Amino acid sequence: MSKLETWNPAASLLFGGFLVVAHTGMGLYSARGRTPAPFFSLLYYITLAGLAAYWVHCDRLRRHESSAIDQGLFFLFAWPFALPWYLFASRGFRRGLAATGLFLLAFICAYGISVIVFLVAGGAT
Secondary structure (H helix, E strand, C coil), X not given: CCHHHHCCCXXXXXXXXXXXXXXXXXXXXXXXXXXXXXXXXXXXXXXXXXHHHHHHHHHXXXXXXXXXXXXXXXXXXXXXXXHHHHHHHXXXXXXXXXXXXXXXXXXXXXXXXXXXXXXXXXXXX
């Protein structure tokens, strides 16, 4: 297999990039003492679920596996549970735990970015 068939970074970069942009916005909202607009919150959760489903779709294509018909809808409503379940089912316990840890690390780093943006924007004064 060529490198392109065994590794597809596009979905991972989209997921990580979205987390950076969205959490930067959350940090700015917090620094100004405002709650995010309802549209921002709705867009955040729908996009996050959609990107998780897209990541799984790309992973299944890379592994040459078929997807369920309603997989996108399942991920829209239950992605925090479905993503780790998929990772453990497709990779086994140790590699699934490592992949789940990487997703958690991405969220922790994105939260750290929002805290840094909050502090830089003068939210701590």
